[in-house]
Amino acid sequence: MSTTHDNLLGTYLRDRRTKLDPATFGFPLARRRTPGLRREEVAQRANVSPTWYTWLEQGRGGAPSPDVLERIAHALMLTDVEREHLFLLALGRPPEVRYQATEGVTPRLQRVLDAMTFTPALVKTATWDIVAWNSAAAAVLTNYGQLEPQQRNVLRLLFLNPHVRAAQVDWESVARFVVAVFRAEAARAGASKAIEALVDELCRLSPEFAALWRDNDVQTYGGGTKHLHHPELGLISMEYSAFAVDGRPDLSMVVYNPATPEDAERVRLLIKAKANGESAR
Incomplete structure (x- = not known):
């Protein structure tokens, strides 16, 4: 298994996952040994195999496709800058730009x-x-x-x-x-x-x-x-x-x-x- 320094993607996914509140997504709070969502819950939200997602966090799942990364970003409720960081770690490039019309400036x-x-x-x-x-x-x-x-x-x-x-x-x-x-x-x-x-x-x-x-x-x-x-x-x-x-x-x-x-x-x-x-x- 890769070390923390080698597996930056897995470390980042795990960190984002543990910061989410299961109750927000309707998952039961009982019998949880660690904070945040479980791996299988993220996999369920992203519509991917729990085994494959576990491998991804462990640094042995292979390079995910942009479509899968988008689903994982949505599952983890990532902000735009967090989503960009996810793509840079996983694929070495930012995601495709999602244009949003502006209402003005701050x-x-x-x-x-x-x-x-x-x-x-x-x-x-x-x-x-x-x-x-x-x-x-x-x-x-x-x-x-x-x-x-x-x-x-x-x-x-x-x-x-x-x-x-x-x-x-x-x-x-x-x-x-x-x-x-x-x-x-x-x-x-x-x-x-x-x-x-x-x-x-x-x-x-x-x-x-x-x-x-x-x-x-x-x-x-x-x-x-x-x-x-x-x-x-x-x-x-x-x-x-x-x-x-x-x-x-x-x-x-x-x-x-x-x-x-x-x-x-x-x-x-x-x-x-x-x-x-x-x-x-």
Whole structure:
């Protein structure tokens, strides 16, 4: 039999099992020598052989399939991070992503955005809905608060909003890049099904989107420089960087920094003017 250090999977399964309350699952409490669920009870909940599950905990059951691991994770009521750890121990890789639509961001994350007074920043979902932004983003990019929630989508804005389209210095290049990154991010987040309605809508309303979607290009967001025709500032350049939100695979934060000291000063004056209800002209 493997030692504890060799059998990390079995140790983890045993630890999770002993932390569960049998009464929660309707199992009798009598005649239990150890806390938690018995092995056969976990096996019953996971619909696997009690003997095979016992071997798995003992480090001699062979590599389980992803489907069996999913059933064991459900049987042990594992959280998302516990489920991921289970897959890493058993298969050496994380499980397939289970996409969950988001309702917004936490107050803590919004405070992070708001702390960047002169740095436009926003949070978008895997389906590229913009769910949070700061005042700087509203002043420099788009005033998302004035849009209906369903219109706060990067793809809808870029392909269907004439003002956003006109602000792009090289719209064709931007559009090709955005569609390629959108396709890759949605697949990575397990959101391919979730974007079907949006893709159908855009293909129907925008022949340009439909043509780009048929190209099947994929790219990473990474970072770069965005050039904009701002209605008040004229031509400005912003460096952008994308960051994952830890624990939320459905969210990413995009931060924009003025590319030059001159751009930074103009952006700062614009944001201060907007805060005071003035025009930057």
